Every structure is written in structure tokens, then in C-alpha cells.
Amino acid sequence: xxxxxxQRALFERSKQFLQTGIEAGKSQQHQLDDLRQLIIYxxxxxxxxxxxxxxxxxxxxxxxxxxxxxxEHPDWVTPDSPTQRVSADLTEDFQSVPHLTPMLSLANxxxxxxxxxxDAQIKRFINADPDMDIAxxxxxxFDGGSIALVYENDKLxxxxxxxxxxxxxxxxxxARVIRSxxxxxxxxxxxxxxxxxxxxxxxxxxxxxxxxxxxxxxGLPLFANPRNTAAGGLRIKDPKEVSRRGLEAFxxxxxxxxxxxxxxxxxxxxxxxxxxxxxxxxxxKVPGPERKVCPNIREVVDFCLHWQGKREEYPYEIDGMVVKxxxxxxxxxxxxxxxxxxxxxxxxxxxxxxxTKLLNVEYQVGKIGSITPVAKLEPVPLAGVTISSVSxxxxxxxxxxxxxxxDTVLVERAGDVIPYIVKALPELRQGDEKPIVFPKxxxxxxxxxxxxxxREPGEAAWRCPDCVCGAQDLERMIFHVSKDAMDIExxxxxxxxxxxxxxxxxxxxxxYRLDYDRIAQLEGFxxxxxxxxxxxxxxxxxxxxxxxxxxxxxxxxxxxVSKLIAAEINHLLDLRNWTxxxxxxxxxxxxxxxxxxxxxxxxxxxxxxxxxxxxxGVNLRQTDEDRPKAADASAPLHGKTxxxxxxxxxxxxxxxQEKAEAAGAKNLSAVSSKLDILVVGEDAGSKLKKAxxxxxxxxxxxxxxxxxxx
Ligand code: IVH
Numbered sequence: 001x002x003x004x005x006x007q008r009a010l011f012e013r014s015k016q017f018l019q020t021g022i023e024a025g026k027s028q029q030h031q032l033d034d035l036r037q038l039i040i041y042x043x044x045x046x047x048x049x050x051x052x053x054x055x056x057x058x059x060x061x062x063x064x065x066x067x068x069x070x071x072e073h074p075d076w077v078t079p080d081s082p083t084q085r086v087s088a089d090l091t092e093d094f095q096s097v098p099h100l101t102p103m104l105s106l107a108n109x110x111x112x113x114x115x116x117x118x119d120a121q122i123k124r125f126i127n128a129d130p131d132m133d134i135a136x137x138x139x140x141x142f143d144g145g146s147i148a149l150v151y152e153n154d155k156l157x158x159x160x161x162x163x164x165x166x167x168x169x170x171x172x173x174x175a176r177v178i179r180s181x182x183x184x185x186x187x188x189x190x191x192x193x194x195x196x197x198x199x200x201x202x203x204x205x206x207x208x209x210x211x212x213x214x215x216x217x218x219g220l221p222l223f224a225n226p227r228n229t230a231a232g233g234l235r236i237k238d239p240k241e242v243s244r245r246g247l248e249a250f251x252x253x254x255x256x257x258x259x260x261x262x263x264x265x266x267x268x269x270x271x272x273x274x275x276x277x278x279x280x281x282x283x284x285k286v287p288g289p290e291r292k293v294c295p296n297i298r299e300v301v302d303f304c305l306h307w308q309g310k311r312e313e314y315p316y317e318i319d320g321m322v323v324k325x326x327x328x329x330x331x332x333x334x335x336x337x338x339x340x341x342x343x344x345x346x347x348x349x350x351x352x353x354x355x356t357k358l359l360n361v362e363y364q365v366g367k368i369g370s371i372t373p374v375a376k377l378e379p380v381p382l383a384g385v386t387i388s389s390v391s392x393x394x395x396x397x398x399x400x401x402x403x404x405x406x407d408t409v410l411v412e413r414a415g416d417v418i419p420y421i422v423k424a425l426p427e428l429r430q431g432d433e434k435p436i437v438f439p440k441x442x443x444x445x446x447x448x449x450x451x452x453x454x455r456e457p458g459e460a461a462w463r464c465p466d467c468v469c470g471a472q473d474l475e476r477m478i479f480h481v482s483k484d485a486m487d488i489e490x491x492x493x494x495x496x497x498x499x500x501x502x503x504x505x506x507x508x509x510x511x512y513r514l515d516y517d518r519i520a521q522l523e524g525f526x527x528x529x530x531x532x533x534x535x536x537x538x539x540x541x542x543x544x545x546x547x548x549x550x551x552x553x554x555x556x557x558x559x560x561v562s563k564l565i566a567a568e569i570n571h572l573l574d575l576r577n578w579t580x581x582x583x584x585x586x587x588x589x590x591x592x593x594x595x596x597x598x599x600x601x602x603x604x605x606x607x608x609x610x611x612x613x614x615x616x617g618v619n620l621r622q623t624d625e626d627r628p629k630a631a632d633a634s635a636p637l638h639g640k641t642x643x644x645x646x647x648x649x650x651x652x653x654x655x656x657q658e659k660a661e662a663a664g665a666k667n668l669s670a671v672s673s674k675l676d677i678l679v680v681g682e683d684a685g686s687k688l689k690k691a692x693x694x695x696x697x698x699x700x701x702x703x704x705x706x707x708x709x710x
Pocket of ligand 1 (some may be wrong): 104105106139140141143145146147162198200252253322341344346513
């Protein structure tokens with residue numbers, strides 16, 4: 001539809017508008033024409049191709065500019081302006097279905113002033129006193145894929161994507177596998193026969209992370225971000241695959257409701273909050289504590305700014321808050337434009353995406369010799385920091401995105417997710433971009449003989465099999481002293497690097513041969529810090545065996561495997577005599593891990609290093625902590641199975657599970673007849689319902705649980 005040259009020109013022109021806005025000396029009408037074309041292009045990239053080249057924030061800025069110009073020059077507004085229509089074309093993959101009422105967009109605001117203006121505008125529109133207080137509901141603006149669910153006679157009969165707002169795509173089969181979408185809901189109790197509820201399909205950030213970790217381990221291409229994974233998930237042709245994505249649906253509005261005679265039933269709810277409460281009571285997932293009824297716009301502003309600061313703590317991706325007039329009659333009086341309701345506005349958080357140039361790729365060697373490509377970028381500000389370097393993970397990450405040196409790339413920094421490249425923008429290529437050639441030999445090794453890299457079947461990374469240069473040893477030392485491994489306080493990554501540069505550390509054994517007098521002389525240290533460091537190192541010498549084993553950076557030998565092995569041996573060097581089969585006899589140890597362990601302990605250099613550690617006073621013997629604990633029958637939850645649901649207020653889910661385990665319980669992940677105890681936090685949903693139905697599950701509040709285990 002657009003040639004590469006056209007796309008490049010549209011992109012450049014967009015950037016120009018974003019930088020300079022509307023320019024005073026030039027023809028306003030030409031600028032309006034340009035803006036209109038730019039927005040049509042960006043909408044095509046977003047809605048039709050599902051592949052935007054500017055961030056939502058940038059798109060919104062352009063849209064606002066267009067709105068402003070059109071407001072100033074109403075006679076220049078054309079019927080094909082993006083502001084004048086709700087519709088765009090659809091892709092043809094799913095059957096098109098009409099929404100019961102159009103799914104409109106929202107107007108946007110970016111700061112407190114915009115919100116005050118929104119409030120003032122409503123009062124002007126209804127000729128109200130400017131000092132009057134209007135109550136608003138503020139909710140998260142979920143960043144996923146929108147859906148509209150139709151229930152008839154209490155049954156889910158249809159689910160559709162937003163599509164162009166008037167027509168959506170029928171994705172009923174997919175919606176049925178999303179657990180937070182009830183297949184039945186008792187609307188008839190409200191006198192409602194046909195209803196359309198609307199919401200957003202999302203993936204929890206931690207689930208997304210886990211899913212990608214799993215994919216990385218399996219060598220599968222990674223998902224770009226939770227939003228695309230959720231929105232894309234709705235349109236997968238195979239509902240089974242959809243169910244594996246862990247999608248969840250939050251419902252945020254009741255779009256349409258009639259009784260059997262076709263008469264409106266929306267009017268029976270006095271407020272928006274009341275309709276959400278009703279939906280919650282019917283089993284829908286609705287925004288919980290993060291939703292607030294604010295008595296006036298000042299509190300709205302406070303609440304929005306509060307969430308702007310806490311956005312990253314929210315378990316789902318949100319890109320802003322949505323402010324809605326609470327009173328339904330007032331909503332009706334203000335009505336809609338062709339684009340959005342006048343009674344609602346989105347408060348958008350700062351941008352998280354930006355475009356920049358990929359200048360170069362450097363390669364780092366990890367603790368087990370994995371080669372990680374790192375992209376060097378033209379520095380670009382993004383959500384409060386400047387990004388100039390991002391990991392490209394592995395060769396497949398580069399090939400799956402067809403990244404090239406010199407490409408313009410879209411970078412995203414989403415909360416606790418470290419910055420990454422979402423994609424390249426091939427339509428902006430000039431022709432002089434160069435392929436990224438993954439090295440064949442260890443890129444760090446500077447000895448005369450190059451070391452050829454290997455990639456095992458099923459592994460995503462290329463590795464340097466027997467690294468003789470220091471890069472791997474350095475990474476191993478950093479891991480060795482880390483919290484999860486030997487936990488040597490005061491000896492973090494930067495100090496290890498510093499001592500390494502000084503030539504004081506070459507391998508793990510050197511950690512136990514440090515010269516504390518010399519350290520005391522170092523800038524930033526002194527007697528006291530040196531003494532503290534000595535104490536931490538001495539303490540680490542006494543660590544249980546499983547910590548030492550974990551700290552050795554044996555591929556795939558993590559905390560859990562280390563504990564399993566340590567429980568079986570008296571002395572670490574006993575493993576010199578173990579065969580692969582011996583390892584396989586331990587439950588939960590598979591062939592890959594067994595091979596890795598066996599290879600490590602049959603390597604003379606490793607054995608020698610461990611012997612040296614022992615002469616340096618490091619414990620290689622099994623300690624009490626390594627021995628498996630006999631199940632304590634007096635533990636408060638001995639032999640019980642337990643599950644946590646809803647959001648816990650006093651501890652994280654992980655802490656709760658650890659407490660339960662320490663008290664003798666086993667954590668389960670689903671409600672079934674095997675479950676003994678369900679601990680319910682706030683907004684517990686379907687799990688609580690199911691447990692109640694079973695009738696055999698003991699249901700505890702968070703407080704009751706804490707009292708039981710403390
Ligand atoms: S209300 C007529 N509430 O934002 C009212 N929308 O730009 C229309 N969205 O695609 C929407 N969270 O899917 C509303 N709490 C929320 C929302 C929300 C996310 C999405 C919606 C739409 C877009 C509007």
C-alpha cells in the first residue's frame with residue numbers, strides 16, 4: 001500500500017511534527033493535510049498491519065495536533081479525516097461482526113492541567129457552575145487487546161475484538177478458553193436479557209516473564225512484550241494455543257444492556273461504579289483497589305499522579321489511568337463525539353518506547369562461556385533514563401527480528417523489564433545497512449589460537465567450550481560471591497571487577513587469598529571495610545555444601561539441583577567417582593544435568609581447584625543444613641496442601657508460599673479435590689468460588705494464615 005520511500009518520508013515528517021509542532025510561518029492548510037495523511041498511515045500500521053512504527057504516545061501527540069488545527073479551522077475538516085470516523089478496514093482472518101454499539105476511543109490527557117481542562121469543559125458543556133464538584137471513577141488504562149462480550153439469556157454468546165470500532169472480529173472460541181471470562185453470568189437477575197460488556201485482555205507481567213524464560217530455555221523466539229502477546233493471543237487460530245498464553249480479561253464497562261422487550265436497562269445503574277460492582281458480583285474481573293471514586297477533579301489528579309509513580313508495581317501493563325464521570329445521568333447529558341465519550345478521558349503515562357539507530361554489536365562471554373551479543377545504540381532518552389546499550393540475548397533473537405547494523409530500531413523499556421529491541425523498521429532502510437555476523441570464534445580470547453564456538457542442540461546460546469581467557473573466570477567469580485551462591489557481603493560485582501583489573505583475582509580460589517592489608521590501602525576502603533570483608537569471606541568458608549556447589553557455575557545446576565546432590569554426599573570430591581547413572585538415580589535430575597555434573601567432576605582442572613579451595617579453608621563437607629530434614633509432624637501445616645489466591649496485602653505471594661512450605665505444607669497451583677487450604681487475599685475470584693463449590697477446602701484469610709504459621 002505504501003512504498004518504502006513513502007514510508008520513510010512519512011516517518012521523517014512525523015518526527016519533524018513531534019519536534020517542532022505546528023509551524024507558524026507556513027501554510028496551516030498544508031500542515032493539516034500532512035498531519036491527516038500521517039495519522040492515516042500510522043493507523044494503517046497499527047490497526048491493519050498490527051505493526052506500528054511510532055509509539056502510542058507519539059501517535060497521540062500527532063492526533064492532538066490534528067485536533068487542534070481542525071478546531072481552529074473547522075471549515076478545513078474533511079470527511080476522511082481520522083477525527084471524523086470511527087472505522088478503518090479490517091483484516092479478513094476472522095468473521096466480522098457488528099458491535100451492539102460502537103466501541104469508541106478515549107480522548108487523552110498528559111498532565112494535571114489537561115485534567116482540570118477536561119473537568120472545566122464538562123461543566124461548560126452542561127452550563128454548570130465552574131466551582132461545582134463532579135465525582136469521577138478512576139481506573140487503570142489496561143494495555144492489552146480490547147474485547148466486547150455479548151451475553152444473551154445469561155450465556156456468553158459472542159466475543160469480538162475491537163476491530164474498527166463498529167465491526168469486530170469474532171473470537172468467541174478463543175474467549176471461551178480465557179478463564180476470567182465467565183461462560184455464564186446471572187444478568188437476568190438484573191432484568192437484563194442481552195448485554196455487551198467490554199474490557200481488555202492482558203497477561204500478568206510475571207507470567208509473561210516466566211513464559212519468555214521458558215521459551216529462551218527451549219530455544220524458541222521470545223515474545224516482544226505483554227501487550228502484543230495478549231492482543232496477538234486473541235487472534236490465534238487455535239484456542240488450545242490461546243489457553244497456553246495465560247490470558248486474563250479485565251472488564252471496565254457495560255456498553256449496552258436491554259431486557260427481553262429490547263428496552264434499555266443501562267439506566268437502572270445510577271453510577272458507573274455501581275455497574276462495575278454488579279459485574280464484579282456476577283463473576284467478572286473488574287479493577288479492584290486500584291479503582292477509586294474521587295469526589296472531585298483535584299482528587300482525580302492526585303490519584304492519577306500517585307499511580308504514575310507506582311505504575312511498575314502494578315502486576316499488569318498499564319499505560320495510564322482512565323477518568324470517567326461516575327454519574328450515569330451526567331454521562332448521558334454530555335454524550336459522545338464521533339471519536340470518544342465526552343465524559344471520559346485517558347490520563348497517559350510517560351512514553352516507554354522510542355526509536356533510535358543500531359550502531360554496533362559487541363559480544364560478551366558469560367560465566368559458562370555463553371556468548372551474549374549486546375547492541376550499541378545511538379543514545380536515546382526513554383522513561384527517565386538514557387539507553388545506549390541493550391542485550392540481544394542470542395543469535396536467534398537477531399535473526400528472528402532481521403536486525404542489521406545501521407537499522408532504525410524500536411526500543412522499549414517497560415517497568416522492571418530491562419530495555420530491549422522490539423523490532424527493526426525495515427521500511428526506513430537506506431540500503432547501506434549491514435548484516436550482523438555472529439562470530440565463529442571466541443570474541444574475547446586474545447591468545448594466538450582461536451577457540452571455536454559451539455552450539456549444542458536445543459540450546460539458544462553459542463558457547464566457548466573451554467575458555468582459556470579470563471572473561472569466563474571473571475563472570476564465574478562474580479556469580480560465586482553473589483547472594484544466591486556464596487553470599488559474600490561487601491564483595492559485589494564492581495569490587496570483583498576492580499580486584500580483577502588490579503590482578504588480584506584470577507579465579508575463584510583467589511577470593512580466599514585476598515591480601516586485606518593491601519585492600520585497606522585502596523581508595524574507598526580503609527581498615528574497617530577491609531576487616532568487614534575478611535569477616536564476610538571467613539563466614540562464607542563455612543557455607544553449607546549446596547551453596548558451594550551452586551556457586552561453581554555448572555551449566556543447569558541451580559539451587560535446587562545443588563541441594564539434591566548435597567543431600568547425597570559426605571564430601572564434594574566424592575563426586576569424582578560418580579557416573580552419569582549415579583546422578584540419574586536422584587529424583588528430578590535429568591540426563592543433561594547429569595552429563596554436565598559428571599563432566600565437571602571428571603575434569604582435572606576443576607578437581608584441582610576444589611582441592612585448593614579446601615586447603616584455603618573452604619568447607620567441602622556436608623553440613624547439617626545440607627541433610628534433608630525429616631518431615632516435622634508437629635509443624636502447623638504438616639502434610640497439608642495449600643494455595644494462595646487474590647492479592648495479598650502483608651507479604652508477596654512468594655513469601656507466603658515459603659512460609660507455608662516452612663510450616664510443612666505443599667503449595668498447589670489449582671483448586672482441586674487434593675487441596676486442603678485456600679488462603680484468600682483481596683479480590684479473590686474463580687478459585688474462591690470453586691473452593692466453595694467443592695466444600696472440602698478450608699478457606700482462610702491472610703491474617704488467619706499468618707496466625708496459624710507464626
Ligand atoms: S473505557 C467509551 N476504560 O483504551 C469508553 N477503556 O483509547 C471507552 N482501555 O481500546 C473505553 N483500559 O480498550 C476504558 N479502564 C478502561 C480502559 C480502557 C484500557 C482501552 C480500550 C480502548 C482504549 C481507548
